[in-house]
């Protein structure tokens with residue numbers, strides 16, 4: 001049996017992932033510091049979403065007490 005692997009086609013392609021934020025195809029490269037996001041914007045949006053989720057502070061709306069003359 002000859003060890004001829006039936007075409008390893010496509011193994012040279014750069015690995016790509018889908019941006020969790022907008023779904024754009026992102027090349028997973030070391031130079032892409034925003035991975036798995038496509039851009040800094042998407043990364044910030046995602047981080048912001050998490051922060052918001054974590055930062056769910058109850059709305060403490062104090063009645064404005066302006067009884068000081």
Ligand SMILES: [Zn+2]
Nearest residue numbers: 019022038042
């Ligand atoms: Zn994106």
